[in-house]
Amino acid sequence: THSRLFSYATPDGKTERVRALTVFLVNRRATVHRFYADVSYAFQARLELVCEAGFEPRRDLSSYRAQDWDLRVADLHYRDICEWAVGRNVAAGWDAADDLAGVVTRVWTDPLPSAEVERVAPNEDAELKGRVTFGMETLAQMAEADGVALGGALADLPALYGLWIEAERRKLAGLPDRRRETGESLIAEMESAKSRITNGIDILARDARARTAFRFMNLAVAMAARRRIAGATGDPTALPEPEWRPFQLAFVLLNLAGLVDRRHADRETADLLFFPTGGGKTEAYLGLAAFVIAHRRLSGSGVLGAGVAVIMRYTLRLLTLDQLARAAGVVCALELMRTDAKNIDEQGRRLLGDWPIEIGLWVGSDASPNKLGGKGKSDETTAVGRVRRYRNGRDKRAPAPLKACPWCGTAFTPSSFACMPNEHAPTNLEIRCANTACDFSRNRPLPILTVDEPIYRRLPAFLIATVDKFAALPWVGETGAFFGHVNRFDDGVGFYGAAEPGRGRPLFNDFSLDPPDLIIQDELHLIAGPLGTVAGLYEAAIDQLASRGAGENRVRPKIVASTATVRRAADQIEALFDRGKTSVFPPSGIDRTDSFFARTVPSSQNPARLYLGIAAQGRGPKLVFLRSLTTLVAAAQAAYDAHASGNGKDRNPADPYMTALCYFNALRELGGARRIVEDEVRDRAGRYGTQRRRVDPADKPFADRSIKEPMELTSRVSTDEVAKAKQRLEAVFGLGDETVAVALATNMISVGLDIARLGLMIVQGQPKTAAEYIQATSRVGRDHSRPGLVLAVLNLHKPRDRMHFEQFGQFHRTFYRAVEATSVTPWAARALDRALAAIVVAAARHIDGTLTPDAAVNELKNHVGTRAAVRDAIVARAPERMIAGGRAALTVLIDDILDAWIATADEQSAGGNAFAYAQRKSPHRLLHMPLEPEIGNLAAPHQRFIAGRSMRDVEPNVALKVKDPHGNTIANADDLV
Helix, strand or coil: CEEEEEEEECCCCCEEEEEEEECCCCCCCCHHHHHHHHHHCCCCCCCEEEEEEEECCECCCCCCCCCCHHHHHHHHHCCCCCECEECCCCEEEECCCCCCCCCEEEEEEECCCEEEECEEEECCCHHHHHHCCCEHHHHHHHHHCCHHHHHHHHCHHHHHHHHHHHHHHHHHHHCCHHHHHHHHHHHHHHHHHHHHHHHHHHHHHHCHHHHHHHHHHHHHHHHHHHHHHHCCCCCHHHCCCCECCHHHHHHHHHHHHHHHCCCCHHHHEEEEEECCCCCCHHHHHHHHHHHHHHHHHHHCCCCCCCCCCEEEEECCHHHHHHHHHHHHHHHHHHHHHHHCCCCECCCCCECCCCCCCCEEEECCCCCCCCECCECCECCCCEHHHHHHHHHCCCCCCCCCCCCECCCCCCECCHHHEEEECCCCCCCEEEECCCCCCCCCCCCCCCCEECCHHHHHHHCCCEEEEEHHHHHHCCCCHHHHHHHCCEEEEECCCEEEECCCCCCCEECHHHCCCCCCCEEEECCHHHCCHHHHHHHHHHHHHHHHHCCECCHHHCECCEEEEEECCCCCHHHHHHHHHCCCEEEEECCCCCCCCECCCEEEECCCCCCCEEEEEECCCCCCHHHHHHHHHHHHHHHHHHHHHHCCCCCCCCCCCCHHHCCEEEEECCHHHHHHHHHHHHHHHHHHHHHHHHHCCECCCCECCCCCCCCCCCEEECCCCCHHHHHHHHHHHHCCCCCCCCCCCEEEECHHHHCCCCCCCCCEEEEECCCCCHHHHHHHHCCCCCCCCCCCEEEEECCCCCHHHHHHHHCHHHHHHCHHHHCCCCCCCCCCHHHHHHHHHHHHHHHHHHHCHHHCCHHHHHHHHHCHHHHHHHHHHHHHHCCHHHCCCHHHHHHHHHHHHHHHHHHHHHHHHHHHCCCECCCCCCCCECCECCCCHHHHHCCCCHHHCECCCCCCCCCCCCCCCCECCCCCECCCCHHHC
């Protein structure tokens, strides 16, 4: 027996402690406890305390007097949640109290705590659906007529929202003063959102161009949705009409004013779509993107509406690949409508322009080749080399990180990829569907660009990129074309800017293309810490390049962000994007369970995600993981066998639990667990059903199971393998596909793994942040008909794990309250040391066309105005209080960098030597990568121009070659690297 301290609050407010007796089974063969012992490894006796007068809840978590806005909102939202007891080395439970007036008379220790996190779902109330038109194709049809019918179909959306706001206002009457003040501020945000939605409807009613763009948007998203749901074998026309969820349509309407009128005040407001994981955020901002592309094409005839209209940025490969496939479907629909003979004006011109509407994937070379290659340049890093190797079977990696056609769902084959017009002098890597019935086969390639060189030339309307890729701005002159700095064109080839002087013919009336109108930052909470700090500095250059005009006439891109977990979002957005106002949509309600557009669904209506906590004193976490995983995979097999149908066609309800998704906080922990899975779990699972029986009542809860090699989803896995892994995880057991029994993953899966069939997760150790825990565990149970089960294996010897175990229920009852504030400090001294020179070069090189060519690095001394413009823009953006020495010190620092640039260029060009930004050997180039050995040989001014090709890593990689004592390679030791 072991003694545990247990604390509770007495009616007089004093805290008392008692000793809770915990009994461990010494004889693990005891039949009555056999099943439980196999799961937890230790049976703990429950100690129950009874107090007739009732216990008092712990109130120390209240934020009633907090100054932080998010804490005040949390205090309002969780005003009905109390903590009645906390365990010591064990969790605690108590009788449920319905409200603050409830009396709890019993508390007890809970060795296997559980908690339900109820599903937050979009509001699809019958009255709302009955009075507002949400059908995409119906809305598109109404938009073809005048604006009266369309306005009438949407008018009840803000009206019903207004009625709900009035009901929320009445809730303020019974609140304490400070909470009432918080509620009044929330009401003001609701009123602002309602007003903006109403304004968007008015724009559609009176603006014919906006109405036409709205029609194209609805048709494009509807066509893509039909194709995605139908898949490779279904009939898209047989599906019901796709519909917007109310919050999606409202978010589109809310943003119309700032997108249609570039000088509207809403243009400077950053809109944050804050909605739980799996709620449908992607469709909302894809609708915005389709609207922006269509409106831009309608505003510029011929090729003048071309150029990059939308930039969507991500931080993780998995997320980028997932969103590429979904966004590509919308772009395919727009391109089909562009070439449709029905979409022409009175003069016979195409409404959506003469240049193809395309989507570009601008990422690192591991995901897609950055160069086309050609005659004499066909190594495996080029598109030509990768196509050849993939076609002849020497390389399993596809030339592009797509496994199936985003339009019809047919899997790609080696013949789907081709460098055109030929492999000796290619201008593009084209992708064609293998399905001849698909619209994008034979002579019509998919409108997808995956190689950097054609992306710079063709300027896709929709650019998907990783945040890191923008570190290329100072290095690559062609990147300036993304921001509209092009004024020449060549039919069938693309556009040219200042980086390629003399090529192509001038655009009509010497026009240049417009800069991007919309920048979407998905998963905003990931742009934090060191990455967010450096990215915030690069935003100073990006914002300057994408802006036009000056002073009050300055026009900047619209910023839209999305996330499911965030705190202090306004501070983060201001530090990153220099937007003084942030609008969160949907605004929070007075109660956390209802914001009109999103509502918490009770577990009695839809099953909630169930969380279980397990920990064992004196036992290592690897042993607990082994026992837990073995039990779960064997139990899943038994459930699967029990529900197997004879025809093999019906979906087995146990299928979501046949794949155990295991989350680890570090590669080191994952590597050790992989050995456990490959050896001990595989061995024990194969005989577990035979050896483990429940005696009383008699039962056989487990089945023998054969476990194949575990799948790994980590940074060590290539992008091509990640795409294959997603396909395997989506495969249903029993249908002949290569399925996955155990998947081992790090935080790569915390965003972007949107697979509805996954239902089982083991979390090894509490993740470093609550946001990470929420995001990662939300990967399972995304479909409410397949509820998720999460087992948190916690280590009592780690203080943080122990705290979560002791307060397991309370933590999950106040899930989103625990999200930490993110830190972004782009103007910190060390950040300026690392990246200021890079953004100065990026801004100067691209805002002045005479400085853009690689060999024009010497010209800065002749452009005093450019020098002043770059300096003033960066200094004006920097907050005075955030810089050591203030803006004056930053001004001096930038001037020193510009002087060092001129001095270095003069020194290196002396005697007629060629000097460039990047395309020369050191020291005859201005920029150098961090840790390059040549840096030590450079003059002091030259050493200031260190610019990474990534915003994260500066440490060199170290490869470990694991060998035995005799120098021989150890088989399967790659996961140790």
